[in-house]
Amino acid sequence: MKMPLMGVINLIHEADEMASLTANRCLATVPFGGRYRLIDFVLSSMVNSGIPRVAVFAHTKYRSLVDHLGSGSNWDLHRKPGGLFVLPPSFEDQTDYGKGDLYHFFRNRDFFARSPAEYVVISRSHMVCNVDFTKVLEQHRESGADITAVCSREPEGLPGLARKARVNEAGRIVEMQDHFGRLNTDVVSMEMYLLSRELLLDLVETSLAQGRDHFVRHAILSRLQQLRVHAYMHEGVLGVVNNIAAYYRHSMELLQPDVWHELFNRPGKIYTKVKDEPPTHYRTGANVSHSLVANGCDIEGTVTNSILFRGVKVGPGAVVRNSIVMQNGVIGAGGVLDNCILDKEVEIRPAQQLRGALDLPFLAVKRKVI
Amino acid sequence: MRANECIAMLLAGGEGRRLGVLTKDLAKPAVPFGGKYRIIDFTLSNCAHSGIETVGVLTQYQPLVLTQHLGIGTPWGLDRREGGMHVLPPYVRQKGGTWYKGTANAIYQNIGFIERYDPEYVLIISGDHIYKMNYDLLLEAHKKSRADATIAVISVPWAEASRFGILSVDEEGRIVDFAEKPKKPASNLASMGVYMFSWQVLKDALVRDEAEKGSSNDFGKDIIPRLLEEGARMYSYRFDGYWKDVGTIDSLWESNMDLLEDEPQLELNDRDWRIFSASPNQPAQYIAPGARVQSALINEGCVVEGEVTRSVLFPGVRVGEGSVVVDSVLMPGATVGKNARIVRAIVGERARVEDGCQVGAPDSEEIAVVGDGETVRAEIELQEVESA
Numbered sequence: 001m002k003m004p005l006m007g008v009i010n011l012i013h014e015a016d017e018m019a020s021l022t023a024n025r026c027l028a029t030v031p032f033g034g035r036y037r038l039i040d041f042v043l044s045s046m047v048n049s050g051i052p053r054v055a056v057f058a059h060t061k062y063r064s065l066v067d068h069l070g071s072g073s074n075w076d077l078h079r080k081p082g083g084l085f086v087l088p089p090s091f092e093d094q095t096d097y098g099k100g101d102l103y104h105f106f107r108n109r110d111f112f113a114r115s116p117a118e119y120v121v122i123s124r125s126h127m128v129c130n131v132d133f134t135k136v137l138e139q140h141r142e143s144g145a146d147i148t149a150v151c152s153r154e155p156e157g158l159p160g161l162a163r164k165a166r167v168n169e170a171g172r173i174v175e176m177q178d179h180f181g182r183l184n185t186d187v188v189s190m191e192m193y194l195l196s197r198e199l200l201l202d203l204v205e206t207s208l209a210q211g212r213d214h215f216v217r218h219a220i221l222s223r224l225q226q227l228r229v230h231a232y233m234h235e236g237v238l239g240v241v242n243n244i245a246a247y248y249r250h251s252m253e254l255l256q257p258d259v260w261h262e263l264f265n266r267p268g269k270i271y272t273k274v275k276d277e278p279p280t281h282y283r284t285g286a287n288v289s290h291s292l293v294a295n296g297c298d299i300e301g302t303v304t305n306s307i308l309f310r311g312v313k314v315g316p317g318a319v320v321r322n323s324i325v326m327q328n329g330v331i332g333a334g335g336v337l338d339n340c341i342l343d344k345e346v347e348i349r350p351a352q353q354l355r356g357a358l359d360l361p362f363l364a365v366k367r368k369v370i
Numbered sequence: 371m372r373a374n375e376c377i378a379m380l381l382a383g384g385e386g387r388r389l390g391v392l393t394k395d396l397a398k399p400a401v402p403f404g405g406k407y408r409i410i411d412f413t414l415s416n417c418a419h420s421g422i423e424t425v426g427v428l429t430q431y432q433p434l435v436l437t438q439h440l441g442i443g444t445p446w447g448l449d450r451r452e453g454g455m456h457v458l459p460p461y462v463r464q465k466g467g468t469w470y471k472g473t474a475n476a477i478y479q480n481i482g483f484i485e486r487y488d489p490e491y492v493l494i495i496s497g498d499h500i501y502k503m504n505y506d507l508l509l510e511a512h513k514k515s516r517a518d519a520t521i522a523v524i525s526v527p528w529a530e531a532s533r534f535g536i537l538s539v540d541e542e543g544r545i546v547d548f549a550e551k552p553k554k555p556a557s558n559l560a561s562m563g564v565y566m567f568s569w570q571v572l573k574d575a576l577v578r579d580e581a582e583k584g585s586s587n588d589f590g591k592d593i594i595p596r597l598l599e600e601g602a603r604m605y606s607y608r609f610d611g612y613w614k615d616v617g618t619i620d621s622l623w624e625s626n627m628d629l630l631e632d633e634p635q636l637e638l639n640d641r642d643w644r645i646f647s648a649s650p651n652q653p654a655q656y657i658a659p660g661a662r663v664q665s666a667l668i669n670e671g672c673v674v675e676g677e678v679t680r681s682v683l684f685p686g687v688r689v690g691e692g693s694v695v696v697d698s699v700l701m702p703g704a705t706v707g708k709n710a711r712i713v714r715a716i717v718g719e720r721a722r723v724e725d726g727c728q729v730g731a732p733d734s735e736e737i738a739v740v741g742d743g744e745t746v747r748a749e750i751e752l753q754e755v756e757s758a
Binding site for chain 2: 033034035073074255257260264269270271272274276277278279280281282283284285286287288289290291292293294295296298303307308309
């Protein structure tokens, strides 16, 4: 059967408290899990669900996004019919920057009008998860809901910023609040909304006509009485990654083999931009345990409880503990890292020691030499 | 360089008989190497870095894995509108059609392909060797000496010279003699199987060779000796880097081990000369608590819970708790259970070594081999594995 669903990954005004990690890149392209970018998880989920047409609403700092996505070939999205469409903003004057995402839907309404898809799933980029959207669509059709929101039960709460929802016995969302709301519930919204294309276009026009321009806040939350918004409960790994605490915690969770296995393999594989890095070279004297290591690394020192991205060098006698070292980082001989997050291409000089607090990792900005 | 000044013809139909079970279901150029690659990746990457934009890949023996790996040449940037990589298997014509009878015949049968690009020079290479070489420098030398053919050569140890095609050259590098696997080698300059030809000379030689009754239609045995005899201008081109024919189990194992040295002769981590390959796109490797990894190359998707020393692990390999892997090569998707021992061995793609099994031995002369997809169970003796 032809897939009647198209995807939108909406990067406009994503809640972002990622400090220097998003100084020069959008939230969608924050490196994660040794070789991925945050957007890879939802993008791969869409592709693995058989969605043939995905639009990415770029907004700001999107050079790294365009670089990462390219033609979409790494996700098999360089295809006919459909494929990947990166839709940058079309500001007419500077104040347009502050306008809500519904304007973006409105400006790109031709894109939706031309698509043959009956349904649209609209998602954010910062949910670390592996979702089968065919199941969401199935439930959407069976329940007769107007909108189906993907949610997750998180009884222990999450460090990231996520909306909370109250769901009645019938599975309908009766109330939803922003992360700071006082709603007492363990259901968090994964900010993925599935609805018919027709309803989406209708919501865009009516909301804008009323002077309201935020998709979730205005088009959905203010209509919870009129529209039947149902929750689809996602079961599986979830990380809402939009602040440093969440970034650190969900990264470290990957060191649990069952989380690693489930997130990257079930229901489908997570894809990313391929680099032609050689295998990682563990030299004599290397001492690595409980760590996730990407390709192209060159390790002579000790690495424990850490994540190394592609092309990281750990010199002789160096120690990396409880830390995340992004692409092409260099830890000089005898250097020590404890609870640190190093952005790309940071160099730690020989014998230099860096320590962050357990709940507040030290964060080094891109290309810094310490 | 004009786009089609020089095109490459890559011979990739070899069976690699001496690799035994490892080439049961795939051609030698498709044999995995170096923790990530297949042998042919080296020549294709050389083409990509040398500015050669049209490559014909001649396939014949067990082409399934190979053609799947090659696709339309995307990993090497050879999926082009003009030129690019083309897989050229033998084909039938209105009047018959045959398999490729020899290396020269394979090129002869594809004269039509070459002529479509109207090249001045044709580079003949094979997908059997591990080396990084800039073919553009070879082309420059070829033009400079106004040669009809230029053969890349490398100095080999005298003791091994009788295994190669050996060239004798004068002070200017002009070839005066060529002997295929001579008993008493006159020099230690071995042909690397990398030939640059002026196309008109080669075309003429191929047509005449085809008409010759009893010719084995082979470059080393027929084309090169005959051109030399006829007094063609044939020059040598010296290559100083790492070059290895990984045609036997021993040499395949050895050249994998070469990569583990602290300063390997063949540097894979070379940003200026990346070896491109089809990426398996698997998650970062996981080294578990209690694992020990020393002097090893390990690729994405691997999970290591045991001990790995002086070994090469391809993507998706699993080494269970308490297992020890030493001096070995574990090919893509191979799994090793718990408390197993793998010493001086090559374990094939998707092969399984179950809990408590032993493969290979530290003092064994021979490298133990587990074929692709095979399972080593506790009750199977080592002998059976080797002869499988």
